[in-house]
Amino acid sequence: MDNRFIRLFLSAVVLAMGTTGAVFAEEQSILEDPPVIDPNVVRLGLKDADIDDENFEVGAFIGFMSVEHFGTHEVYGIRGAWHVNEDLFFEANYGMTSVDQTPAEYAAGDFNLFTDDDRDFIYYNLSLGFNILPGEVFMTSDWAFNSSFYLLAGGGTVDFLGEKEFALNIGMGLRVVATDSLALHLTFQDIMTDKLKQLSDGSDGSAHNMQYSASLTYFF
Amino acid sequence: MTVRILLSILILFCAGAGHVQAAEYPSVKVAEPYLDLRTGPGRGYPKTQIVERGDWVEVMMRRTDWIKVRTRKGFEGWAHQDDMAKTLDPDGEPTQISTVGEGEFVHRRWEVGFKVGTFAGARTSDAYLGYYFTDNLSAEVTVGEAFGTSVDFQFLNLSLTHQPWPQWRYSPYITLGGGAKQTSYASTEVQLSSRTDQTLHAGLGLRVYLTRQLMARAEYRNTVILTDQEQNEESDEWTIGLSAFF
Structure with a gap:
């Protein structure tokens, strides 16, 4: 008896709800007939500005540089890059190293040809970079980082021994992208200076100042 | 009814949570x-x-x-x-x-790049930034250095450039302007102090649209150096460069 009563009651409730709902919907449609084109429509569409662009890279490097005739010393500096597309990027470098005495100075004992300020080898340059050999570096069988081998070529200024000169540079490097915004580089660069060649052995041509460095960069 | 309210709240909450994600x-x-x-x-x-x-x-x-x-x-x-x-x-x-193409090349607003070449026989490298008032007309600021065998130059100048046919892939332009040039003597044999002179220049150039945001640029400039001496000096500068535009 109870069961039937509850069933009946429930059916009534359901019916009532159903009908009122229908009536309500009808009333609403009559009262507020929506316009054909709703002027207040909210566009959810994805705008290009909503996507975070990360094409710039800045960082610092540390390594060793062999200045022809002056030996090999620590070099450090900063670098920045702009990635134009997957193949091409622009890179700017600013680096410095300090050299010791020349072999001639050592041989002569307590005799210096240059002041300490002149012994700072400071360079800045702008290069075009080409990404070649994209790939992955596997740390373990299922833990890998994206990497790319790249070539660099450009020019800039070298300030050394009280003279400035235009210097061409070529190089290559390996970029390992650790996270979306951090990358590790191992880079090799040859900065070619003519005046230094002239000074070191009196001959024409270029002195090859080789630099190898490691850098950490941040993408933004 | 309570169940419905509870369910609604639950649904709203789920939607909200989903929405946050x-x-x-x-x-x-x-x-x-x-x-x-x-x-x-x-x-x-x-x-x-x-x-x-x-x-x-x-x-x-x-x-x-x-x-x-x-x-x-x-x-x-x-x-x-x-x-x-x-x-x-x-x-x-x-x-x-959005992708950058030749259409944007015509209506670019900013141009930044670097050039290398020769200036009065010295090797020069400079960087520049330009702003386009119209498709044709732009103002440009250039800083550069040139290193010769015994003399070094550093310069800063401002130019106005005009390109009559911005829609051409190979777009020639003329440039006019002035600035300052510092001359320092690298040679230790002659002890000459460095000096700064005003300069005026006029030139012809060509911009070539390459791809995406890149263009190549070649330029010839004739620079008149306004010296204190009887005669003004004149120098020729030939450069090629690479620009990015925005």
């Missing part, structure tokens, strides 16, 4: 038969996942032409912007992905 990154729906995802932002990286038509992906970030997306299952990969342009945004419209 979705609000972090915008989502797009795959409209082509499938969307390829690669392990890295480049055509050399392997394709390891596809997203089927009708599935949604979250748009995380962009590097050059590649867009990093996350699938509903949490897999992350890189899709090319051309493929992303074929997806649909939440309104059901094609996703707007």
Whole structure:
């Protein structure tokens, strides 16, 4: 008896709800007939500005540089890059190293040809970079980082021994992208200076100042 | 009724929670038969996942032409912007992905780049920044250095350039301006102090649209150096360079 009563009651409730709902919907449609084109429509569409662009890279490097005739010393500096597309990027470098005495100075004992300020080898340059050999570096069988081998070529200024000169540079490097915004580089660069060649052995041509460095960069 | 209210709250809460998650990154729906995802932002990286038509992906970030997306299952990969342009945004419209092309080259506003060449027999390198008032007319600031065998120059100048045919891929221009030039003598044999002179220049050049945001540039400039001496000096400068525009 109870069961039937509850069933009946429930059916009534359901019916009532159903009908009122229908009536309500009808009333609403009559009262507020929506316009054909709703002027207040909210566009959810994805705008290009909503996507975070990360094409710039800045960082610092540390390594060793062999200045022809002056030996090999620590070099450090900063670098920045702009990635134009997957193949091409622009890179700017600013680096410095300090050299010791020349072999001639050592041989002569307590005799210096240059002041300490002149012994700072400071360079800045702008290069075009080409990404070649994209790939992955596997740390373990299922833990890998994206990497790319790249070539660099450009020019800039070298300030050394009280003279400035235009210097061409070529190089290559390996970029390992650790996270979306951090990358590790191992880079090799040859900065070619003519005046230094002239000074070191009196001959024409270029002195090859080789630099190898490691850098950490941040993408933004 | 209580159950309904509770259910509604629950549904609202779920939707809200879902919405919070979705609000972090915008989502797009795959409209082509499938969307390829690669392990890295480049055509050399392997394709390891596809997203089927009708599935949604979250748009995380962009590097050059590649867009990093996350699938509903949490897999992350890189899709090319051309493929992303074929997806649909939440309104059901094609996703707007901007690309830079020759059209933007004509209507560029900013130009930045560097040039190398010879200036009065010395090797020169300079960097410049230009702003376009109109498609034809731009103002440009240039800083540079030139190193000769015994003399070094550093210069800063301001130019006005005019290109009569901005819509041409090979677009010639004229440039006029002035600035300052510092001359220092590198040679230790003659002890001459450095001096700064005013300069005026006029030149002809050519901009060539390369690809995307890049153009090549070649320029000839005749610079008159206003010295204190009886006669003004004149120098020729020939440069080639590479610019990016925005």
